[in-house]
Amino acid sequence: MMIGTHNLSLSIGQRQLVTDLNWQVAEGECWSIIGRNGAGKSTLMRALAGLRGVEAGHVALSGKPLAEWPLAELARQRAFLAQSRSDAFAYSVIETVLSARHPYHGNRYWEDSDDHAIALKSLEAMEVADLAGRDVRTLSGGERQRVAIAAMLAQDTPLLLLDEPANALDLAHQVSVMNILARLCREQGKTAVMIGHDLTLAHGVSTHALLLKGDGRWLAGSKDDVMREDILSDYLGHPIEVIQHGARSIFIPNENTL
Numbered sequence: 071m072m073i074g075t076h077n078l079s080l081s082i083g084q085r086q087l088v089t090d091l092n093w094q095v096a097e098g099e100c101w102s103i104i105g106r107n108g109a110g111k112s113t114l115m116r117a118l119a120g121l122r123g124v125e126a127g128h129v130a131l132s133g134k135p136l137a138e139w140p141l142a143e144l145a146r147q148r149a150f151l152a153q154s155r156s157d158a159f160a161y162s163v164i165e166t167v168l169s170a171r172h173p174y175h176g177n178r179y180w181e182d183s184d185d186h187a188i189a190l191k192s193l194e195a196m197e198v199a200d201l202a203g204r205d206v207r208t209l210s211g212g213e214r215q216r217v218a219i220a221a222m223l224a225q226d227t228p229l230l231l232l233d234e235p236a237n238a239l240d241l242a243h244q245v246s247v248m249n250i251l252a253r254l255c256r257e258q259g260k261t262a263v264m265i266g267h268d269l270t271l272a273h274g275v276s277t278h279a280l281l282l283k284g285d286g287r288w289l290a291g292s293k294d295d296v297m298r299e300d301i302l303s304d305y306l307g308h309p310i311e312v313i314q315h316g317a318r319s320i321f322i323p324n325e326n327t328l
C-alpha cells in the first residue's frame with residue numbers, strides 16, 4: 071500500500087467533513103477526489119501530505135503512520151501541489167524547480183549537474199523549458215501552474231498529491247498535463263491522488279475515485295464503480311448524465327432543472 075487512512079476523521083469547528091475514512095491507495099493507482107466546494111477535499115489532501123493534523127484515526131504511508139516519518143524522509147516519498155501559491159521573491163523558474171531537489175542533498179548545499187538535468191527535463195515535460203530564466207512573478211497563471219508541476223516532477227517522489235492540477239491551464243494543457251500524470255502511474259509505477267472538478271477529465275485519466283459528500287460520508291472505489299450517474303448526482307447535489315462517446319465517458323450536468 072502506498073498510502074492509506076484508518077478510521078480517519080476530519081472536522082473544522084463543529085462540522086464533520088470526513089468520518090471514519092478507511093481508504094487504501096496501491097502503487098501505480100491514479101485517484102481523483104471529487105466533491106462539491108467546501109466538501110473537505112483540500113483538507114483531506116493536506117492531511118495526506120502531513121501538513122495538517124487529524125481529528126481521529128491516522129494516515130499511513132507505506133504502512134507506517136505519517137507521524138513516524140522523519141520530515142526529510144517524507145520529502146523523498148511524497149510531493150504536494152498546493153491549490154494556490156504566492157511568490158514573494160524574485161526567483162527564476164529554474165531556481166524554483168531546482169529547489170525541489172533539496173530533499174536529495176543531505177548536508178550538501180549546491181545542486182549538481184544531475185539536478186540541473188532533472189530540472190530541465192521536468193520543465194520540458196511541462197512545456198515551459200523556454201521560461202527557465204524568467205522571474206516566476208512575471209509568469210501567467212497557467213505558466214506558473216506548469217512550473218509548479220515541473221517542480222513536483224523534479225522532486226521525483228513515488229507519491230504525488232495534487233490539489234487541482236488542472237487549475238488555470240488552457241484546454242490543451244489540461245489534457246496534456248493530466249495525461250502525463252496518468253502515464254507516470256501507468257509506466258513508472260508512481261501513485262497519484264488529485265483533486266479535480268472536471269468529471270470527464272477525471273474519468274479519462276484516473277483508475278479510481280474517492281467521493282466526498284461534505285457531511286462525513288464518502289465512497290471509494292474503481293472509477294466505473296463510483297462515477298455513476300446516480301451516485302455522482304447524489305454526491306454533487308446536481309443531476310449528472312453520462313454519455314458514452316466511443317471508449318470515452320462524457321459527464322454533463324443535466325440542465326432540465328434550470
Ligand SMILES: Nc1ncnc2c1ncn2[C@@H]1O[C@H](COP(=O)(O)OP(=O)(O)OP(=O)(O)O)[C@@H](O)[C@H]1O
Nearest residue numbers: 082083087105106107108109110111112113114153
Ligand atoms: N481555517 C479554516 N477556518 C474555518 N473554516 C475552514 C478553514 N479551512 C477550511 N474551512 C472550511 O472547511 C470546509 C472544507 O474546506 P476545503 O478547502 O477542504 O474544501 P474543498 O472541498 O477543497 O473545496 P473547493 O472545491 O472549494 O476547493 C469549507 O467549508 C471551508 O470553508
